[in-house]
Amino acid sequence: MEARRGRLAADQKAGVVHVVRGGRRLANTRHHLDEAGLNGEQWRTRWDAARMFLSAGGEGGKRYGNETIRVSPHGQVSIKLPAPLGHLANDRHGRYTLAGSVVFAHRGQAWAQQIDANQAVAYTIRHDPARDRWYLTASWQPAAVTQIGLDAALAAGVIGVDTNDEHYAAWQLDTHGNPVGAPRRFDYAMSGTAEHRDAQIRHATTRLLRWAKTCGVDAIAIENLDFGDSKTREQHGRRKRFRRLISRFPTARLRSRLASMAAEAGITIVAVDPAYTSRWGAEHWARPTSTPTRKTTRHEAASLVIGRRAQGNPARRRTPPPARHQSDGARHRSVQARQDGPAREESRPPRTGTRTRSVHPPET
Known part of the structure; x- marks a missing residue:
């Protein structure tokens, strides 16, 4: 963090301006409004919408998993206003309840289980100027995956x-x-x-x-x-x-x-x-x-x-039945090892007993 602050301070002193949230593509669109089919007001609306968002991290143990942006199981959204904006509240305890409701079409059941258990759920509210709609995005930490044999x-x-x-x-x-x-x-x-x-x-x-x-x-x-x-x-x-x-x-x-x-x-x-x-x-x-x-x-x-x-099976298929004759016209048999046989990477068992040609003659 200190290294990043040092770089930003040096850029500010040198007069270097970086493009912030909103994207370089949107900034370059300002110079080509005719090609994009936009006017100055429409571009300003998109530029402001890219920077206008409200996000709140989840809090485990709180009601519905978030104290700042609270979403009930029925989709009712309420926002905890800060103290300077407390006079704008339309609900109890300094909260502002939105008139509309939200519906999660994707993974809605998993979200419902998350808030029923009061587990942490993070929300982000953003505006899409192209469709003139408001969207609320929910995210949470998935549960640990159960490992099976x-x-x-x-x-x-x-x-x-x-x-x-x-x-x-x-x-x-x-x-x-x-x-x-x-x-x-x-x-x-x-x-x-x-x-x-x-x-x-x-x-x-x-x-x-x-x-x-x-x-x-x-x-x-x-x-x-x-x-x-x-x-x-x-x-x-x-x-x-x-x-x-x-x-x-x-x-x-x-x-x-x-x-x-x-x-x-x-x-x-x-x-x-x-x-x-x-x-x-x-x-x-x-x-x-x-x-x-x-x-x-x-x-x-x-x-x-x-x-x-x-x-754990080999790549080859099972052994087909032998050919009726041993001439060159018959195809080669595809041999497959048995299931109890050693794998390619395993060591072979040692030979047991004495070899035929290594038996010493009797002393007599």
Whole structure:
């Protein structure tokens, strides 16, 4: 705080003016009113509305979770006025009650539970000059997420999700690692403003979680992606198109959105190793799951490998029956290890007993 105060004092002494709340874009619009289709009065209304807001932090234990801006369960809003404005109060105890009421269309039930328990709820009142409406925003700290065991989360199966540049590729698996039904695709656009991209991700994530609820699955398996060290030119050379694709891939946003929204929906997120998921999916699952009318994509096959890896199953399918002949026309058999066999990362058990060629001859 002292360092920030020192910088602001130096800027004030030098005559440097910074654009404050309202945004640089709105300030530049003042110089291009004809292009924006506004006049001076309309621009001043938007400029004042960007700075005119009322916010109050929540207080746990107080009535309805906020003493300054109080919202009743029926949507009645009252504001605690300061002492100099006490003569403007129209209610008891120096409060001003608004004539209109508010309704929370999104997560209204969660808000009602919060205020019924007198838990802290923060409110912000702002004005939208374009629509000439007043809005009240409520926010609160979510409850701690209950951690459950992996076996309990996977008891009803899992949905494997392959995160891609502009869509989720998802497939439901049963408890034995077999695909159930047809795969699903949930698209989101990565063009436009940051708010538009974030809204697209939230919309696709909401549809994914609703489908998981419909399937009766309590767990979603995703890749634990991290491209922090893979965006440099030293890593991928002159592959500019690939580096640009990695740079625009919303890894952190997808992870944070999916984790937070899944916690609210009561669904567990299982992060798995992303190594060779697309390659093994295309090798072992793309052709067997394809039909004459529909071909399984590489991303859909990768979602099966991700789901099986979350369950502890190998990527390969079960061993098919042997061929009728041993000629070169028969395909190779895809061998799969047993469930009680050691994993790839585990050490092999030592050999027991003596070897045949190491037995010493009897002394006689």
